[in-house]
Amino acid sequence: MKQTNAVDPKLCKRIHPVNRTIETILAATGIITIGVTIAIVFILGEESIIFFKHVSLRQFFTTFEWQPHIEKFGIWPLLNATITTSLFGMLVALPIGFFTAVFLAEYASNTIKRKIKPVLEILAGIPTVVFGYFALNFITPFLQLVFGKAVSVYNTASAGIAIGILLVPLVASLIEEALSAVPRHLREAAYAVGATKLEVTLGIVVPSALSGIIATILLALSRAFGETMIVAIAAGAGPAFTLNPFKSAETMTGHMARIAGGDLPYDSIDYQSLFAIALFLFFITFFLNLLGRSISKRYMEHYE
Amino acid sequence: MNETTAPSVVNQNTSLILEIPDPVLRFKNTSIWYGANEAVKSVSMGIKNHAITAIIGPSGCGKSTLLRSINRMNDLIPDCHVTGNIYYHDNDIYDKNLDPVLLRRHIGMVFQKPNPFAKSIYQNIAWGAKINGYKGNLDQLVEESLRQAALWDEVKDKLHKSAFALSGGQQQRLCIARAIALKPDILLLDEPTSALDPISTAKIESLLEELKKFFTIIIVTHNMQQAGRISDYTAFMLTGDLVEYNETKKIFFNPTDERTESYISGRFG
Numbered sequence A: 001m002k003q004t005n006a007v008d009p010k011l012c013k014r015i016h017p018v019n020r021t022i023e024t025i026l027a028a029t030g031i032i033t034i035g036v037t038i039a040i041v042f043i044l045g046e047e048s049i050i051f052f053k054h055v056s057l058r059q060f061f062t063t064f065e066w067q068p069h070i071e072k073f074g075i076w077p078l079l080n081a082t083i084t085t086s087l088f089g090m091l092v093a094l095p096i097g098f099f100t101a102v103f104l105a106e107y108a109s110n111t112i113k114r115k116i117k118p119v120l121e122i123l124a125g126i127p128t129v130v131f132g133y134f135a136l137n138f139i140t141p142f143l144q145l146v147f148g149k150a151v152s153v154y155n156t157a158s159a160g161i162a163i164g165i166l167l168v169p170l171v172a173s174l175i176e177e178a179l180s181a182v183p184r185h186l187r188e189a190a191y192a193v194g195a196t197k198l199e200v201t202l203g204i205v206v207p208s209a210l211s212g213i214i215a216t217i218l219l220a221l222s223r224a225f226g227e228t229m230i231v232a233i234a235a236g237a238g239p240a241f242t243l244n245p246f247k248s249a250e251t252m253t254g255h256m257a258r259i260a261g262g263d264l265p266y267d268s269i270d271y272q273s274l275f276a277i278a279l280f281l282f283f284i285t286f287f288l289n290l291l292g293r294s295i296s297k298r299y300m301e302h303y304e
Numbered sequence B: 001m002n003e004t005t006a007p008s009v010v011n012q013n014t015s016l017i018l019e020i021p022d023p024v025l026r027f028k029n030t031s032i033w034y035g036a037n038e039a040v041k042s043v044s045m046g047i048k049n050h051a052i053t054a055i056i057g058p059s060g061c062g063k064s065t066l067l068r069s070i071n072r073m074n075d076l077i078p079d080c081h082v083t084g085n086i087y088y089h090d091n092d093i094y095d096k097n098l099d100p101v102l103l104r105r106h107i108g109m110v111f112q113k114p115n116p117f118a119k120s121i122y123q124n125i126a127w128g129a130k131i132n133g134y135k136g137n138l139d140q141l142v143e144e145s146l147r148q149a150a151l152w153d154e155v156k157d158k159l160h161k162s163a164f165a166l167s168g169g170q171q172q173r174l175c176i177a178r179a180i181a182l183k184p185d186i187l188l189l190d191e192p193t194s195a196l197d198p199i200s201t202a203k204i205e206s207l208l209e210e211l212k213k214f215f216t217i218i219i220v221t222h223n224m225q226q227a228g229r230i231s232d233y234t235a236f237m238l239t240g241d242l243v244e245y246n247e248t249k250k251i252f253f254n255p256t257d258e259r260t261e262s263y264i265s266g267r268f269g
């Protein structure tokens, strides 16, 4: 019998049981991640729909009182507190993170870099609950020392500042990455026209890394919005609409953490309201991340 | 192999390194080190004013290193240092009191890979002028520089568009415009056409011949035909040594050193 189309055993396809298994595991983990995300959105959506059958979107977005026990569901007190803490967080994290990044990427010698980076990593590894008590026991007393009695024990400024410190390592390392990604030939071009180091850094390197920097800001902002532990400990309990950052106010996440800790009956409107807040928060951070990604993508293509 | 030129060396006792009277730039026993590695070995030569000098030699022989020592671009490499002297007119370029930032205004540079800033075409030229305290009319300077770089007609309608939107050849001419906008004395070019197509290359070559009226040009190239076409003087380097330096015609048609001869005739490199 003549087998014309038999493949030479040396070239015959082999079966790789190990490769196959690993590929399957990799695919499975990917699917799990996507699945979990979809499940979360689904659950948030499901409960939120029930919530919004009772409470109009209009009430949710345009009224300024959040008192579930008297059926007042205006998101603004919570949103306002979230914005305040995040704003303070950004005011602290952006300048410190930015200058740290510029220093690390452009000025520090390798020896100094090797000393600063572990410090940032340690800072990044501190549990947020520690930052919460740091805010309560250190930042607030400090604020009271400077601004006097106007500062309440629980206040959004203090929590916001702690969020800022928490975010410094993230901001610094991402901006440093963006600055270091600016190719050497651009710096050389700038030096070659007689620029000083500062002119090269601020005039060429930073603008070239601008989209990376903006993406970092958006990512940090979404982290600040979502930060829970610090605000639960230090910002105060009880929704309050106030523009005074020295007053106590509850953020969206702080409120959820506190309420979910109590014994809320399922199927109650209070319970469902948590999902509505969470969904809203999810949309905000999702949008910020998306924006950050699309900007950093544009910047990846930039140097080609 | 080369019976015509070899004996003349002995008979005429020609020095391998041409003396340039009144050079604008002069290397004196210049050695350049990367750590303990001597990439350029005791080079001594002068550069003629308002001429095009080409530095040729195989890859890795130290051409870029030598060129980048002239505007102290090597300062940016942490373990690179220079021994001996390089004089720009009467100034020792490596004098402790000489400011490399100011030096670079007089000695411009164009790199191998076009490297416009991530800015508009206009800003690519204006930025250098601004940081150098230019007080004149920027629009005029931009137009004049772009015209000089033979780019004006192609970009005059999109001055405020990103420089990255230009083709490689246009980007390189923009980089030349950026360099000459500072009205430097000397223009250094490190293989400026190696990343470009033949048409862009031809444009840049004819541009350089125009520009030598205004500037002293030093160009590194490993394209020998290019050196032959555009340069007045040619220096041939091999593994860090300056082997031979003479008028381009002499180097190409009547080289003295046999290593030059073999490189020119394409036997290595």
Ligand SMILES: Nc1ncnc2c1ncn2[C@@H]1O[C@H](COP(=O)(O)OP(=O)(O)O)[C@@H](O)[C@H]1O
Residues within 6 Å of the ligand: B034, B039, B057, B058, B059, B060, B061, B062, B063, B064, B065, B066, B077
């Ligand atoms: N940044 C650097 N650090 C260490 N060695 C370098 C560096 N740049 C170049 N060299 C070395 O110096 C020598 C000359 O390099 P270069 O001047 O770039 O040559 P060419 O431009 O003629 O190709 C090479 O051996 C190269 O490995």
Ligand SMILES: [Mg+2]
Residues within 6 Å of the ligand: B063, B064, B065
């Ligand atoms: Mg080179």
